[in-house]
Amino acid sequence: MQFEFTDDQKRFRAEVRDFLRRELTPEVWAQHRDTGEQGMWSVPFTKAFRRKLGAAGYIGMGWPTEYGGGGRSRIYQAIFWDEMEYARAPGLDRSITYVPNTLLAFGSHAQKEALLPRVVRGELAWFVGYSEPEAGSDLANVRTRAVDDGDSFIVTGQKAFSSDAHMADYSLVLARTDPGSSRHRGLTLMIVDMTSPGVNISRHPTLAGWTHHAVYFDGVRVPKSMVLGEVNEGWKVVMGAIDFERAALASHGLVAFQLDRLLEWTQLGSDQGSPPIQEPTVQDELVRLAIESEGARLTTYWLASLHAKGLMPQHETSLAVLVKRETARRLDSSGLEMLGPFGPLRHGSPAAQLEGDVELEYRDRLYFQFAAGGFDITRNVIALRGLGLPR
C-alpha cells in the first residue's frame, strides 16, 4: 500500500497553495466576505474567482480532454479540493464538482459539448433541485411535474433548500414526467436554464444568518434536448449524481483548517492568563481531534484512489463524508469550549477571538447533520450497501 504522494503531486499542492495565498489575502477576505451568503463570500467575488480558477486550469483537471478537461488523475483533483477547503476559498461547490461529473456520466454529446467547456472556464453556476417541501430525505416523493408538450416539457412545482439558486445560470431539476407513476418511477432529471420565464426564487433566513432559497417553476418550458439520461429514468441518474455529490463532499481541507486554527489559538496567551494548551484537558482533546483528523485524511485519499482507478465507490463515499463531517462537528464543539468565555461572542463583537468565526461556523454547520443525506441517511447507506445489514 502506497500512502505517499508523488513528487509531482506534492509540487502541485504547493502550487495551488501559493495560488490561493496570493489570491485570498486577509485584505481580500475582509473586502469580499459576506456572512449573508452560504459560503460566506459575496456573489460577484465568487463568480469572478471561479473564472480565475478556470483560467489557472484548476477546473476539470480529472475530466477527459475532449470536453476541455485536464485528463489528470483524480488524485490531483482531490488535492485541489483539499487546498480550496483549507483556504476557505469561494467557488468550490457543485458548479465545478458534482454537476459536471454528472453531465460527463449521463449527458448527451451535445450537452457536454455545449456546457462542459464553459464549466471548465468557470463561467457557469448551478443549483440542484431535488428536494421539495414534502420530499426531503424521502427524495422519491417528488411532486414537481413536467408535462409533455411536443419537443418540450412544461415544468410546474416547487423546490426547497435550493443552495445558490440566486446565482445559478442552470439547474438540474427532478420532475415527474409520467403522471400515473409513483415513488422513484416516472421521474426525469432535466437541465433548466434559470433565465427561463416562469422561474421565481424566494429567500429564507437561516440560523447562521445567511440566506437560503426556494425555487418555484410556473409553467417553465424545457426543451427535451435538455433531459439528462432517459425520460422516466431520472432516478438512476439522480442516484449517480448523489454518489458524485458525496464524493465531492469528502475532502479533508476543512477539518485540517479547523484543527490548525485551534492549535494555533490555544498556543497564544491572553490577558486572562496562560495559553490554553498548557491545560491537560485541552491537550487531551487536541490529541483526540488530531487522530480523528488523520482518520478523515486517510479516508479521503482512500476514496480518491478508488476514483483514480476508475471505480465508482458508493458506501465508501458515504463513509468518507460521515468521518469528515462528524470530525468537523466535533471540532466545532471543542473549538467553542476551548475558547471558553470568548466562545459565544459573535462575529463583529470587539472582543471576539478568531473573528467570532468558531461560533458562526458552529451554527452554520448544523446542516451537516441532515443535508446531502446527513448523518442518519449516510449511516443507513453504509449499513445497507456496505455491511449488507437488513433494512
Ligand SMILES: Cc1cc2nc3c(=O)[nH]c(=O)nc-3n(C[C@H](O)[C@H](O)[C@H](O)COP(=O)(O)OP(=O)(O)OC[C@H]3O[C@@H](n4cnc5c(N)ncnc54)[C@H](O)[C@@H]3O)c2cc1C
Ligand atoms: C444547508 C442545506 C443545503 C441544501 N441544499 C440543497 C440543494 O442545493 N438541493 C437540494 O435538492 N436539496 C438541498 N438540501 C436538502 C437536503 O439535502 C435534505 O434533503 C434535506 O435537508 C432533508 O430533508 P428535510 O429537511 O425535509 O428533513 P427530513 O427528511 O424531514 O428528515 C428529518 C430528520 O429525520 C432523519 N431521517 C429522515 N429519514 C430517515 C430515515 N429513513 N432513516 C433515518 N433517519 C431519517 C433525517 O436524517 C433528519 O435528521 C439542502 C439542505 C440544507 C439544510
